Amino acid sequence: MSFKLLARSASRLPRLALAISRNSLPLASTYSQHSQYRHHSTKTVRLTAENYPDVKRDPRFAHLTDTDLAFFRSVVGDKQVITDSNDLAAYNEDWMRKYRGQSKVVLKPKSTSEISTLLKYCNEHLLAVVPQGGNTSLVGGSVPVFDEVVISVANLNRVRSFDETSGILKADSGVILENAESFLAEHGAVFPLDLGAKGSCFIGGNIATNAGGLRLLRYGSLHGSVLGLEAVLPDGTIYDSMHSLRKDNTGYDLKQLFIGSEGTLGIITGISILCPARPRSVNVAFLGLESYDKVRETFRRARADLCEILSAFEFMDRKSQVFASRFTGLPHPLAGEDNTDVPDYPFYVLIEVSGSNKEHDDAKLESFLESVMEDETVADGTVSQDETQLKTLWRWRESISEAxxxxxxxxxxxxxxxxxxxxxxxxxxxxxxxxxxxxxxxxxxxxxxxxxxxxxxxxxxxxxxxxxxxxxxxxxxxxxxxxxxxxxxxxxxxxxxxGVGFQKKHYIQYSKSPVEIQMIKDLKKHYDPKGIMNPYKYI
Amino acid sequence: MSFKLLARSASRLPRLALAISRNSLPLASTYSQHSQYRHHSTKTVRLTAENYPDVKRDPRFAHLTDTDLAFFRSVVGDKQVITDSNDLAAYNEDWMRKYRGQSKVVLKPKSTSEISTLLKYCNEHLLAVVPQGGNTSLVGGSVPVFDEVVISVANLNRVRSFDETSGILKADSGVILENAESFLAEHGAVFPLDLGAKGSCFIGGNIATNAGGLRLLRYGSLHGSVLGLEAVLPDGTIYDSMHSLRKDNTGYDLKQLFIGSEGTLGIITGISILCPARPRSVNVAFLGLESYDKVRETFRRARADLCEILSAFEFMDRKSQVFASRFTGLPHPLAGEDNTDVPDYPFYVLIEVSGSNKEHDDAKLESFLESVMEDETVADGTVSQDETQLKTLWRWRESISEAxxxxxxxxxxxxxxxxxxxxxxxxxxxxxxxxxxxxxxxxxxxxxxxxxxxxxxxxxxxxxxxxxxxxxxxxxxxxxxxxxxxxxxxxxxxxxxxGVGFQKKHYIQYSKSPVEIQMIKDLKKHYDPKGIMNPYKYI
Missing domain, CATH: 3.30.70.2740 (Alpha-Beta Plaits)
Incomplete structure (x- = not known):
């Protein structure tokens, strides 16, 4: 593969031929690292209870009985009650292979009302519950610590509706992000969120953890794009606020509390979300810079010059590129023909632009690059010529995690x-x-x-x-x-x-003041007075 | 003034010369209707208590005493305690001149800590409180109903900081929206919200009422753009969450509750908000359409074709244009040379596009208009040639309210x-x-x-x-x-x-389910157990 190299000074800057535009062109992060990463080690993960002996099982919680199991089976059917220890393993163990719980039962309800019945029962019988989506948490948020009952939303996986005029998608919480994305691509829209684990993670989990990812710069946070929510509260109450309205100023915006609550307030069962029109053209530039200050300056100017088409601005230090280079074995995009090593720039930047008109996007990107290279804010760079190159450039950012x-x-x-x-x-x-x-x-x-x-x-x-x-x-x-x-x-x-999950529960005071922490604790108690939802985590 | 008319069929469509671009070009809504409207009648407004005899003063609340006044003076100083009946009038009466309260005192603290001291006192002494910003509520939300103490944030009016790289503005809640906008314009940024009352309304009030306005289509809701908040709770607790982070996933996003709470949970004293880069070019097209279905179809195509530069899509029925025409006395933008009457189209649409490159924006708009006129989705139209025409076109949308x-x-x-x-x-x-x-x-x-x-x-x-x-x-x-x-x-x-305010308090059940209403009531009680904040309203 050969990249067209940008010259180091603007006078030598060749006319850039940018990536071809395709309606179906994927946005950022087409390179999924997930499945590979998960199985990089086969050794048994130690029990969380052993690793963290200071964390004790809350004696208030009941132990699972045969009566409980019989009730669960009566609600969701025999097949949706998992008790076989081999089958349970995947639900007890986290994606990072750092945490392992000891749950004896996983429930896979098929409807919001089944979840309501289950939660009501667990709440009344003081059975602790862990809601689980795609189980891709990086902070141990989606697996049990002890013997909590796991309620998986994997069987709530339908797209409910999509309105092409407004771009509003309504779907069950258990829809896999990549499936939502594929569905939307067929309808000229894009999910306002993208992340590496998209092949596994659920959109309900994305909302429950307020996932950020690669499109936040362009489309903003989920607090802005989620329009409605359906969730089951710990006592079984169904909070149905599945509005398809961009504006509704009647009462506190309760759904916001669930965005980022990590399963501690209830179980999200449905979402209504605003999906932007799908860009018709995507381009990526990969740049080398001589200092962190120049990274910041490049960002400032990208915001001003690329404005409405800027869709990602990622930075990487040289060390991260050395790791990526070793891991992938590929020649670095800014390396010379003879020397495939990572060049000496201390910092690298990946800029993605996307818009509705390829010619315009190309022209804006070219003019921006000319400007930042002319005054030596940027030392070197390359621009993708086609979709394959675009994916390869992204790989130098995305493979860092695995590397x-x-x-x-x-x-x-x-x-x-x-x-x-x-x-x-x-x-x-x-x-x-x-x-x-x-x-x-x-x-x-x-x-x-x-x-x-x-x-x-x-x-x-x-x-x-x-x-x-x-x-x-x-x-x-x-x-x-x-x-x-x-x-x-x-x-x-x-x-x-x-998020916070299990890993950062005891560090929240470094981000939040005592007043904020008390307010968070008070809200938790307000909505989950018995504390059955995702215990030992978050707060 | 002459507008370049678009021909009715694409074959006759002339090349469009669009509005000149200027860095300082204002976005939508430069035509403020506020001051004129306020004084359109001089007759005395009837007391809310007389108009709504079913609403009774809550006997739990204390009556203002000289001891209270002395305390207030000791906190904010004599000059910031208003008790003169002439001076009180403007704070008791709403902008619509539909509601009139009977407050005997207005307090104008100069700091968050003064507000904290005042609220703590009022809470302890059961004095009901109405927080007041620019007092431009359209639902009677910002004036007292009976003798509540008014706490105005007018003296909290400093811009605290602005970061040009990230676009994050931190400011007191009492900054007038137009002042924030002017400040940002000087720094190449734009406030992510605009509305007719901008010359009077405060940014704190905008957040407290989750104001929508004219830029929501482009920049999304305040739930997405507000990054941090400082507020005083009813008991005087200062909730300081003035973060300048686009991402923070530690704990429930408490600030969201204040966005749209209309002064019922506390008093917002500071905000941190993400301000987009200021577009360098703004264009407006004004179109005539033959049915509502065609309005929707035009919107669907504008989302796809204008995508990242679409900044407003407003529609108006013919009747609204007849009113605007009578009111302004101007010839309608789509009228002929001889006949200045409003043409016969049942619907009109105003489309605003804004972006970083005028040529590109012009080309996109032109291509879009050609496409929708060619297949007769749009019957007629005109495009602004300069900033004056842009403002005039907007006037046909914005004068409807007054008309x-x-x-x-x-x-x-x-x-x-x-x-x-x-x-x-x-x-x-x-x-x-x-x-x-x-x-x-x-x-x-x-x-x-x-x-x-x-x-x-x-x-x-x-x-x-x-x-x-x-x-x-x-x-x-x-x-x-x-x-x-x-x-x-x-x-x-x-x-x-x-919002809800006083006017719609008893109609909320038409928008919200019993479960939602109960959850809202429970939260109100959670944060304001004595109910002193903006009583008789909201919920």
Whole structure:
């Protein structure tokens, strides 16, 4: 594959031939990492209860009885009550293979009213419940900790309706994101969210975790695009607010509470969501830059010059590209013909533009690139010529996550920080690990191979991956609470898009004030006074 | 002024010369109707307590004492405690001149902590409170009903910060929307909201009422663009969540509850909001169409063809244009040279596009117009040639509100309805009023001149104005609950953007189910157990 290289100075800049436009062209993130990643290790995951002996089973909760099972079977039918230990494994274990629960039953209801009956029963009998979607949580949010009853929404998987004029989709919560996306593509629309796990994750889980992903820069957060919701409260009450209205100013916007509640307030069963018109043209530019300040400056100018067609602005440090290069074995897009190594730029940027008119998009992107290269804000770059190249360029961003685990494992931090200070966190973490003699890329006796940074700069969202050869306790102690303290000092968020789940429950005070935490606790108690919904997590 | 007319068939379509682009070009709604409208009548407004004798003062609430006044003065200073009856008038009376309260004191604190001290005191002493911003509510939400203490945020009027890279504005809640807009224009950004009352309304009030307005189609709702909030709860607790993060997934998104809470949960004192890059070019097309179905079809195609540059899609029925024509005395933009009357098309559409490149926007708009005229979806049209013409075209949409009061008064309904059924509400209301012998445009002995419809079709938001010669009880009885029943039957909202306030408190059941209403009531009690915040309204 050959990329058309941009010259380093504008005077040598050739006319760019950009990617061909196709109505069916996929947007960002066509490269799914999910299935591969899940099975990278076959060793048994230790029980969460063993790994975290300080977390105790809440003695208030009842233990599952045969009477309970008989009731569950009467509601959802024998086949939708899973009790076989082999079958249970996939529901007890998380995608990261860090957590393993001990649930003895998984229920797979087929309707909202069945869920209502189940929850009412569990609430009355004090049976703790874990709602589960595609089980792709990165923070242990979707698996049981002890013997909670798992209620899966996998059987709620119908698209209910789509209105082509308004772009409003109504669907069950168990629809797989990729299926929703394929359905919408046929109707000239696009789901306002995209992420790596789209082949597995459910749209209900996306809403329950307020997933961010790759289209947030363009289409905004789910708090803006979700128009209606159907959910079952812990006591079995069905909250039906499946409106297809863009505007409704009558009363508090209750559905907002469920967006990002991670299954602690109830089970989302249906969503109504505004889906934008599908762009007809998508282009990607991949740039090399000489400093983080120039990354920021490039972003500022992309917002102004590319304005309405800017759909992604991702940045990667050089270290992340070195990992991706090793992992994929591919020549780097900005490497020379003879030398396929990752060039020396400390930072790389992937810019995606998408719009309704390919010629216009090409012209805007070209003019923008000319401008940022002329004054040397950007040092080098390339632009995709077709869909294959577009996917390949995205791969240099998307394979980082997998590549990070190449040496054995990874400590992943997903934080929000104000832009000016965003990258310095990676430097200070790397420095700290070096100071403690824990980090070396070359020396395999050190537990840490490197600390790399990348992410959605448009959203102020940094992914810090500390790539380790082993999960050493001293590494964890060097990182935590250090990382969280740094985030707190800069008024950032300790979880930009992955949520809180089990992993970050005890760190929320680094992002939220005591007043906020108390308000969150009060709301939890308000809606789930018995605390049966997704216990031991979130708050 | 001469407009370049589009020919009725595409073969005669001339090349369009569109409006010149300017960096400082204002977006939609530069024509403010506010000050003029406010003073269209000088007669005294009847007390709300007299007009609505069924609404009784809650005897639990304390009466203002000299001790209270002394305390208030000690907190905010003598000058910021208003007790003079002449000075109080403007705070007691609403913008529509339909409601008049009897408050004996208005407090104008200068800081969040002063508001905290005041609310804590009022809560402890059971003094009911009305938070007040620019007092431009259309539903009586911002004035007292009886003798509530008014707390105005007018003195909280500083822009706190603006970050040019991310576009995040932090400001006090009492900043006037137009001032925020001017400030942002200087920094290449735009407030993601615009509305007619912008010269008076406060951005805190915009958030408290979840204002919709003219940019929602492009920039989405405030639930998506508000990133952080600072508010004082009824007990004086300061909820400080002034984040400048696009992403923060730690805990329930509490700020969402305040967006659209209309002062019933606390007083918003600061906001952090994402402001998009300012478009460099704005164009407006004004079209005549032969049916409502063609309006919908035009919208469907505008979404697909104009996609990322579509910034407004407003529709107006012919009757609304007749009113606007009489009111402004201007020749209609689609009228011939000899005949300045409103042409016979039953529907008109105003399309605004805005983007970063004028040539591209012009080309897209031209190509779109050619396409919809070629197959006669659109019958006639004109495009603005410069900023003056752009404003004039907007005036045919924006003057409708004022024009509606020309005969004496207006019953305003602001509803959301699914698009297919949206306009039929206007027809059925007009028919009903005719059947009852109440409506005639010519016969001035009839109380109703006409029922007209217009609104933001992009948002499914219909404004139904029943223009009356007098506020006759039989007209009100013919309209209510009829209008609300129609909305309910179509699962619409009885208040798309104006909110609930005092006017619609007893009609919320037409938009919300018993479960939703109970949940709203429960939340109100959760945050304001003594019920001191903006009583007699909302829920």
């Amino acid at each position: 990070s685990t190449m040496f054995g494992g990874v400590f992943k931090y997903d934080v929000s920080l104000p832009l000016p200070k965003m990258y310095s966190l990676v430097d200070s973490v790397a420095e700290r690990l070096k100071e403690k003699g824990l980090l070396s890329f070359e020396d395999s006796s050190k537990p840490v191979a490197d600390a790399i940074g990348y992410g959605h700069i448009g959203d102020g969202n940094l992914h810090l991956n500390v790539c380790v050869r082993e999960y050493a306790k001293e590494v964890e102690e060097a990182l935590e609470p250090f990382v969280y303290e740094q985030v707190q000092a800069n008024r950032g968020s300790i979880s930009a898009e992955h | 509606s009061t020309m005969f004496g008064g207006v019953f305003k309904y602001d509803v959301s309805l699914p698009l297919p059924k949206m306009y039929s509400l206007v027809d059925s209301v007009a028919e009903r009023l005719k059947e009852k012998g109440l409506l005639s445009f010519e016969d001035s002995s009839k109380p109703v001149a006409d029922a007209i419809g217009y609104g933001h079709i992009g948002d499914g938001n219909l404004h139904l104005n029943v223009c009356v010669r007098e506020y006759a009880k039989e007209v009100e009885e013919a309209l209510e609950p009829f209008v609300y029943e129609q909305v309910q039957a179509n699962r619409g909202s009885i208040s798309a953007e104006h």
